[in-house]
Amino acid sequence: MQIIRYAELKPRPWRNGGGVTREVARFPEAGGQGAADGSWDWRVSIAEMSKAGDFSAFPGMDRVLTVVEGELLLLSVDGAEHPLEKYRPFRFSGDAAAAGALPTGEVRDLNVITRRGAFKGYTSIIELSKKRAHPVFDGQLGILLQGTAAVTPGAADGIAAGAEPRTLDRYDAVVGSDSASPEILGRGFLAVVSIDPAAD
Known part of the structure; x- marks a missing residue:
């Protein structure tokens, strides 16, 4: 992560x-x-x-x-x-x-x-939850805009990573992954930046 x-x-x-x-x-x-x-x-x-x-x-x-x-x-x-x-x-x-x-x-x-x-970028602003984690997938960045949040690695191959949550400071960015998508819990607002390959 x-x-x-x-x-x-x-x-x-x-x-x-x-x-x-x-x-x-x-x-x-x-x-x-x-x-x-x-x-x-x-x-x-x-x-x-x-x-x-x-x-x-x-x-x-x-x-x-x-x-x-x-x-x-x-x-x-x-x-x-x-x-x-x-x-x-x-x-x-x-x-x-x-x-x-x-x-x-x-x-x-x-x-x-x-x-x-070549690529197309998108930005979405979401409100974080302390009860439902927001995953960050491959090709995405999750950037904490406001509030408090922590991130943990997601499950890989069906096995929970078991890692301790890491605290995010304002404007810290989490790099997404599909194999063990990081999950962000907290209260505040998150920018999810997606970079997608352009359609042929």
Whole structure:
């Protein structure tokens, strides 16, 4: 079972000075953490936006952006304004000219970027339960957005793993698996990021 600890991710300042990004995961991993040259086919990151400004373009990519902290991001995509409220994923083209304004102050957002024609990314926000565990499958990341939670390995080949639960801190990510799907219990909100191969 793999947990990506948010506290261990290195912040990368934006070129325009408007914020920082922490890369959670990418595929393929070659090229070094934080590279924005499009050498990867998908990337999941968490960004802190402290002032209004333009977003970097990602030609040939699709993006799903979700505000996870703060009240409102006013996103402009090719001149059209989209008010993005907390926990409401929004999909747009990485080719588009995009910029963000902060009418209610700083925000933190979850970004899923996938190469068009190769992968498609999805973000779902779910409310956790202390009674019913939420599994995280292969091709998924479970990211704790708010509250308290713990994760245990699921059963493998019908045999319970028997491992002690591991506590998750805010924005920690659990890497999914089909052979022993990690299971998350708690109270709060979880982002489930799914990266699916594009249909032929």
